[in-house]
Amino acid sequence: MDFELDQEQQMLAKTVSDFARNESPIERFRKLRDDDVGYDPAVWRKMGELGWLGVPFPEAVGGFGGSFVECALVLESLATTLVPEPYLASVVLGGMTLARAGNAAQHEAYLTPMIAGETTLALAYSEAQSRYDVSAIETTATPDGGGYRLSGEKVWVLNGTYAQHLIVSAKTPAGVTLFVVPRDAEGVKVTVDKTVDGRKAAFIKLDDGAVADAARFGEEGSGAAVLDRTMD
Known part of the structure; x- marks a missing residue:
């Protein structure tokens, strides 16, 4: 080779x-x-x-x-x-x-x-208890009419302080699912902190924010497999 x-x-x-x-x-x-x-x-x-x-x-x-x-x-x-x-x-x-x-x-x-x-984009997948397990999340995406309501907290999101859009993992009834969420959307609160190398990362709170079904990408429950490939 x-x-x-x-x-x-x-x-x-x-x-x-x-x-x-x-x-x-x-x-x-x-x-x-x-x-x-x-x-x-x-x-x-x-x-x-x-x-x-x-x-x-x-x-x-x-x-x-x-x-x-x-x-x-x-x-x-x-x-x-x-x-x-x-x-x-x-x-x-x-x-x-x-x-x-x-x-x-x-x-x-x-x-x-x-x-x-x-x-720019930011991947908001990590939570305080999840460590390296992309499935160990508590953020939820509750079906609501023609869309979902997202609730939960993400930690140490790289570029989460400035990215126009966040890729958010949340649990639906089918399992871990991925959504695209504007950083400035209603119900999204961003707190800035510094990483050990002096760069910035975000702590993101999702407070029952509404997203349309079009914000979901991939099938419900397919998010963990996609994230595993990204982490590999």
């Missing part, structure tokens, strides 16, 4: 490394640690223009059509100078979860603008 990078992969890694070194030295990360957002949306848009936010996604939604190998090369190169833009949170965690389970309309509504650098 050949583990050597091909020419395109080598070029991708070099391009991202050069960008990190020239456009985002480590001093920039230190400066942005105390910023309300924690990164620069203009730099995020530039990363979208360069095509890096679409690396693991299909061309049909504006992506590059690459594999996780290319995605890992981008992550590794950005990490050399601690580039603070939320590539892991938005592309790998939020984006790839949505890509696996969402339908075409949801991909167009949420993935395409994220790939362009216009928005």
